[in-house]
Amino acid sequence: xxxxxxxxxxxxxxxxxxxxxxxxxxxxxxxxxxxxxxxxxxxxxxxxxxxxxxxxxxxxxxxxxxxxxxxxxxxxxxxxxxxxxxxxxxxxxxxxxxxxxxxxxxxxxxxxxxxxxxxxxxxxxxxxxxxxxxxxxxxxxxxxxxxxxxxxxxxxxxxxxxxxx
Numbered sequence: 458x459x460x461x462x463x464x465x466x467x468x469x470x471x472x473x474x475x476x477x478x479x480x481x482x483x484x485x486x487x488x489x490x491x492x493x494x495x496x497x498x499x500x501x502x503x504x505x506x507x508x509x510x511x512x513x514x515x516x517x518x519x520x521x522x523x524x525x526x527x528x529x530x531x532x533x534x535x536x537x538x539x540x541x542x543x544x545x546x547x548x549x550x551x552x553x554x555x556x557x558x559x560x561x562x563x564x565x566x567x568x569x570x571x572x573x574x575x576x577x578x579x580x581x582x583x584x585x586x587x588x589x590x591x592x593x594x595x596x597x598x599x600x601x602x603x604x605x606x607x608x609x610x611x612x613x614x615x616x617x618x619x620x621x622x
Contacts, residue, residue: 494601497533499526504605511604515576517612527613530606538595543617549595552614555579560618576611583607 503522517523531543540547556575562568584607586597598607 494534494596494598496601497530497606499529499533499606501526501603501605501609504609507604507608511580512608513577513580514573515608515611515615517608518615520612523609523612524616525613526606527609527611527616530602530610531613534598534602535610543614552579553618555614557618579611579614580607583610 504517504526507516517527528542531539532541535552536542536547538547538549539552540549543552555578556572559568559571559575562571582595583602584597584599586593587595602610
């Protein structure tokens with residue numbers, strides 16, 4: 458019988474580590490990345506009011522004030538899981554990737570539709586949270602974050618796409 462190569466030993470160790478992580482995620486209530494939503498203490502008064510009807514598209518896209526408000530909101534409610542300034546890796550998804558592909562589309566109508574879909578995905582994910590295999594990976598923020606706060610967050614994350622690290 459031959460001895461395993463170093464590559465095989467490394468692969469075996471990685472598999473064991475993944476299995477342990479999965480076991481922990483299934484055993485620990487609420488999951489490792491889940492957090493209890495806490496209302497942010499960011500002043501939203503300078504943002505245009507959006508009313509009670511939820512928008513399907515980000516009405517603040519490119520708005521410098523909304524981006525600044527979104528940065529402060531992100532630091533309070535998102536950075537723990539999604540990484541500092543959305544530039545550092547965190548245990549959760551890289552939010553800058555949501556809808557990034559839309560920018561590469563040549564057809565303006567298709568790009569606009571793609572962006573609307575990405576906005577919808579962002580909005581519903583923030584409102585409803587993420588549960589996979591019965592484990593809460595992201596808590597629902599409905600009732601905690603206002604429409605203005607969510608779209609300011611989206612505006613900030615989109616603006617971070619152009620930042621090089």
